[in-house]
Amino acid sequence: MTRSGITRRVISAVAALCVCVVVFAIIAYRPAIATVMRPDPRVFEPALVAQGANVARLGNCVSCHQSAGGRPYAGGYPVKTPFGTIYGSNITPDPATGIGAWSSAAFRRAMREGVGRDGSHLYPAFPYTHYANVTDGDLSALYAFLMTRPAVRSVPPANTMIPPLGFRPLLAGWKLLFFRQEPITTYPRQSTAWNRGRYIGETLAHCTACHSPRGLLQQEKRGAQAYDGGWSGGWYAPPINAHSPAVRAWTVERLEAYLRTGLSTAHAAAAGPMGSVTYNLARAAPADVRALATYYAWRMRDAPAARFARPLPDRRALASQRHPDGARLYEGACAVCHEPGAAMMVAGRPALPLGTPLHEDNPRDTIQIILKGLLPPVSPRGPYMPAFADALDDRQVSEIVAYLQMRHGTGPAWTDLERDVAKARKEGE
Amino acid sequence: MSGEASRRDVLGGLLVAFSLAPAAALAQTGGGEGSGGPPTIAPDLPGTLAKFPDLDAWIRIAPDGRVTVFTGKVELGTGVKTAMAQLAADELDVAIERIDLITADTGLTPNEGVTAGSQTLEQSGTAIANAAANVRLLLAEAAATQWSVPVTSLFTRDGAVLDGQGKRATYAELAASTSLAVRARADVPRKRRAARRLIGRAIPRVDLPAKLTGLPSYVHDMRLPGMMHARVLRGPSSGTQLTPDIAALRRQPGVARVVQAGRFAAIVGPREWPLEQALRIASRARWVRDPAVPTLPPMPAGLLTMRRESQVIDNRRDDPGARGVQRLSARYDRPYLMHGAIGPSCAVALFAEDRLTVWTHSQGVEPLRQAIAELLAIPADRVRCVHREGAGCYGHNGADDVAGDAALIARAMPGVPVRLQWSREQEHGWEPLGPAMLAQVDATLDASGRIVDWRHQVWSNTHSTRPVAAGDLLAGAEIIPPFKPTPPKPIPQPNGGGDRNAIPLYRFPNQTIVSHFLPDMPVRVSALRGLGAHLNIFALESFMDELATAAGRDPVAFRLAHLDDPRATAVIRRAAARFGWARYRATPNRGRGFAFARYKNHGAYCAVALDVEHIPDEGRLIVHRAVAAVDSGEAVNPDGIRNQVEGGIVQSLSWTAFEAAGHDGTRRTDYDWSTYPILRFADVPRSVTVEVVDRPGTPFLGTGECAQGPTAAALANALASATGKRLRSMPLTGRLPTQA
Amino acid sequence: MIDLTVNGATTRIDIDPATPLLYVLRDDLGLHAAKFGCGLGQCGACTVLVDDKPVFSCLLPVGAIGTRKVTTVEGLGTAAKPGDVQCAFLHEQAAQCGYCIPGMMARAEALLRTTVTPTEDELRTAMAPSLCRCGTHMRILRAVRRAAVMRGGGVVDAAEPVT
Ligand code: FES
């Protein structure tokens, strides 16, 4: 190749790059929206604020926008992603550290487009991909609700993203690749509740954010893979479609009870990240929770459990023989609550084999609940389990898990348990 | 302290008080709950000395100089052991380390009935202090006779009588020739304040070093040679009956014995863990509802529909013509509450040579002894009940029942000590609950904003089913033929049961107080710390705030305007000042609340101020500050008083804000701390301050229960100020708006 | 046969390895500090340290301990020579009935072994698994703050100062 040829190529490459950069900059650029005086909370209609409260509950906003022991909506909850940790922002109306200076237009743009008031792109850990389709009415209500919260002056910790992902304009590229706005259409053949449940579940409640698998760049998989099970905070969110591993049907009534109380007597208690979802749904409009239950019961209508109630196996002798250590550990640490005759069982709390974790295709939830235990999800009165992370080592937890699966499980045999326990410990930290 | 100073104090004290009537000897004695025991035979003597006037019933001195003090009262975690030792050591002039305290033992100590109602120091403390003063004088007199000098020329120090010129006789020497089996004299003075070394000081608790280092301190910790463990078999809750498979249980490894008597059944074995496993297997058995237990109507309205015996307990018409301009009414209620001791009930029993010994954490060893004797059909003098500490019970929980259970098992296994511990689930399901209650208050304000008429009505079951007979123990109703429980009856004023503190201390020209006693008990209930005072003060003091608001007055000023008791006003002013009531500025969702009461109208005065924030969106509350002032009369141990009031505030916050026992109409539904949650560290106040107003020379006033009512009302008042919403039903947090 | 190291001494015991540690401590080793409260991991009365971690001994099968070292409140000091956490609790008179207190002290010890400068929130969170019915919480917190100071640290944003 001639020298001028090389030069030409370099020049055109540089030019192409420049064009790309410029085009990208144009795509990525979002103007800042001017600040406003914090609106007087009294200007918002109480009915609108109440509607907004319900929207916030359905959206589970507080889970990410409140730190442990912190004030609601003041931010600070660490969302762990493979690319680093993102801290939920302060969305109280404090003008300096929250969103008090945001106009409703700025708020709307953030919710719909994932762009902050100052024009910076927001990480999709904030699920604007779902909020894009929230109705105008719901957005105004949510704005009214947030603007009437007690203002809390609080700056959450800085995000710790691996380079170069701290460079926010790159997010425009992610949006280009994965951000599709597909409006939520109404299906007239389905009931009003179903349509309402679909709207809430696909937008505000952003259920797929946990319950769908994600791709390499953390984008949610769609289509046939939607609701096929995903991951959240070191926990597994099982499929809530035809692949639901539950051993008892998720009827509308059961699902509604589960979402509103954190407990289904035919399944188990809400644990891990699902706990706070039920905490919020317990405080949302009952009709909306029923609508959600209607829609997701429909999504699981073809799951095996919907067709027949599998017998609950109890291979106690076999499990003890195969996993004698697990059996002994279970006897001393678990049986006091989980064996028939235990007070909890006599009182009608669900039996261990009814819990979905033992039937999932991976052991993660079973492991996590042993390590972390369970706090009553909805109110101080409710299912509780102590954490065993400090009491048992990885091998011991894996032995209990192996024993339990051998005794009650219905899914594929789990392997490499000890490694998974170590991983769960780390991811859940 | 120099010998001179002590000499002057002691002699002066003796001389002065001989001529004057000793004020401190006029201690109060209570009645009703917390009293009991034999009749008064020496009415001129203070405290329980009136019932046991002989000095050696209370104090004995050994040849090595150690002093044994006997009390029929028990240590419930309130520090009374320390207070008693302080009283005895100070009045006797011996080192506190030389005092050995023997608490409630039917074989050794005076029968002082039940330890309850915050009357331990009023009754037993007064007796011990006066007995000690008597003994000291008696020994000094013995020395005076020996040395042929007037007793007023002698003084005492550190367990010896001295003449100041070099003569010295130890108490042990003097006691060898002096009988303490003599009647106490009514005219013996107590030590003067300036001469005291221990009374009035924050002496560290004598029992804590052992408890904090793991030395056996509780009945749960007893391990006797050859002891067997036992577990009792019962249905999931009071009001149910279990039909366990006894034959299968006998085959269960680790079960050495199944003891059965009628429907009563228990398993016995050498180790605890196999018994726990067997208990779980036994619990798989079928259980049925006890047909004898009536169903529970929906609460609290159901209380109004129950059969009742109504009584006007106070009626005053000082100014019948007073003109009211504004009339307010309100209803307040509380649910059934659990005692919820952290350690489940436990007892150890040994039946040997036709005699039964029971180690128990019951609050009333004497009545328990009667009940157990009847249960076993043996004479009471063959039964000995010895108190051993348990976990803080705060009233009549499973302690007596488990002792009855253990007695039945032990009788079946002569010679073998049996330790029976209830499971957590049994404690939650079977302990008698604190009664649900409802109060209605109506009042009229005149044009100047003064209350001119007041009407308080309260509906409640009994507040004491403490055992006096076999039928009052769970096992008594399970054996065949079963015993009948003692019919409940109201506890009369001035202590009161359900109507405790229903009569206001305020001066209202016209008032009517009505107590509606509900004899039928769909839920087994009994004494819980403060009895009716918790709800009555909650109602009274919440309503005072509602009236203050209606009258446009500051709540503290409004209270002071209706009081004429200087000690009450002093306590209120002290709490308000320390809290900074006048300076307080409310911020959004945050407010202050005040409440006051004199417990039982004759116990300690207590005022509580709270600074509380409500977190909308969560319905959660943060108690930023709690400030209390308390007047317990003469403060024997100010730190003990502070400890009681701090604990009372925190416990009452738990009751009032969070707690309610579950019931499905036919039976109780709580079986552990997840179904009956209590306050955890996340919800305790950021700070609690207790000011003790000391009143030396005045009688001891019961303190243990004085904070429960004022704290409850102060919380409701603070929440009303923080949220604008008046909550009148407990638990309060369940009713907080989740959205502002 | 199980070898168990408690408070520095190793004992060999013949027992069903499923037996929760609490029963072994109380019934076999005569160590009464750890208490039975619920047996369900809900109250913390049975808390002991296992290799520096606070553990509900009522739910820890003795066979699972292996070579890990168990420390009970007896191992923190004696009535004659109390350890610093015990001294702090005595100084604050942090007990009413005292039944919950050994569990509280074990939990406090575990916290202070991790950090002697916890925040007030960390302190309260660390103590959260333990229940007290007597309402001794304020004194318990004061005692732990005092113990932190005795160890050369202190609670960073203490709700009440250590005096
Ligand atoms: S006894 Fe272990 S936690 Fe309650």
Ligand code: FES
């Ligand atoms: S001091 Fe009694 S339970 Fe804590």
